[in-house]
Amino acid sequence: MFIYREKDYGSMSRRAAQVIAAELIRNPSCVLGLATGSTPVGAYQCLADWCKQGLISFKDVLSVNLDEYKGLSPEHDQSYRYFMQQNLFNHVDIRPENTRVPNGLAADPQEECAQYDAYIRSLGYADLQLLGLGRNGHIGFNEPGGSFIKETHVVDLTQSTIDANARFFASADDVPRQALTMGVGCIMAARRVLVVASGADKADAVYNVVCGPIAPSCPGSILQLHKDVVLVADEAALSKLTAAGVAL
Numbered sequence: 543m544f545i546y547r548e549k550d551y552g553s554m555s556r557r558a559a560q561v562i563a564a565e566l567i568r569n570p571s572c573v574l575g576l577a578t579g580s581t582p583v584g585a586y587q588c589l590a591d592w593c594k595q596g597l598i599s600f601k602d603v604l605s606v607n608l609d610e611y612k613g614l615s616p617e618h619d620q621s622y623r624y625f626m627q628q629n630l631f632n633h634v635d636i637r638p639e640n641t642r643v644p645n646g647l648a649a650d651p652q653e654e655c656a657q658y659d660a661y662i663r664s665l666g667y668a669d670l671q672l673l674g675l676g677r678n679g680h681i682g683f684n685e686p687g688g689s690f691i692k693e694t695h696v697v698d699l700t701q702s703t704i705d706a707n708a709r710f711f712a713s714a715d716d717v718p719r720q721a722l723t724m725g726v727g728c729i730m731a732a733r734r735v736l737v738v739a740s741g742a743d744k745a746d747a748v749y750n751v752v753c754g755p756i757a758p759s760c761p762g763s764i765l766q767l768h769k770d771v772v773l774v775a776d777e778a779a780l781s782k783l784t785a786a787g788v789a790l
């Protein structure tokens with residue numbers, strides 16, 4: 543795992559955007575696995591700026607998002623489709639038909655998951671998969687549990703995730719209890735994985751992902767088995783690693 547230690551959220555965001563931009567320049571028709579959450583917002587802003595300046599282009603990019611809340615429509619302001627439109631897609635030259643987010647309103651969610659998996663497989667998996675980290679070490683919405691689930695699946699969100707995401711909703715009661723998420727199979731099949739983390743409340747998750755035991759109790763720990771992972775994090779998110787004397 544290659545770790546970039548950045549001073550703060552701003553430099554973390556720029557560095558993460560640089561890694562994504564480098565992929566776009568290397569392979570203009572790449573498959574990008576994209577993530578939601580507050581952490582990647584700054585990186586998306588950088589990419590939007592650079593795209594407006596003509597430095598990069600998403601014209602031939604295909605995107606696949608990690609996850610979506612079950613039961614939220616694409617127009618719901620807390621759906622991940624809406625998030626992607628607001629934070630990236632509306633500001634860059636990506637073709638709308640080349641963007642995919644799981645359909646949270648699918649009549650048959652299991653079938654939607656199977657089709658989503660088949661679609662990503664048909665693309666040959668992501669060239670670069672962007673990931674944030676949940677405070678409990680989740681990636682996408684792969685929550686801590688008894689096993690790593692390979693395929694795209696419907697997941698029951700843990701109370702910790704519901705509480706963490708309640709800040710975006712009117713109340714915790716409004717947070718959906720389930721989501722559709724890419725499994726760890728597609729994530730691990732990506733050629734390169736870029737993990738972003740910011741803030742002291744991610745320090746435990748970062749520590750467990752980087753040097754904890756590889757176990758489904760911390761889903762992100764499976765990334766220790768991936769041969770090309772880049773972690774871009776700020777000092778606060780790396781604080782537990784540095785306190786433990788891990789050389790960065």
Ligand code: GLP
Pocket residue numbers: 577578579580581582608609673674675676677681682683703707
């Ligand atoms: C959600 C998303 C994850 C994201 C996580 C952390 O649970 N499903 O993909 O990484 O939130 O979000 P934040 O970056 O806001 O801390």
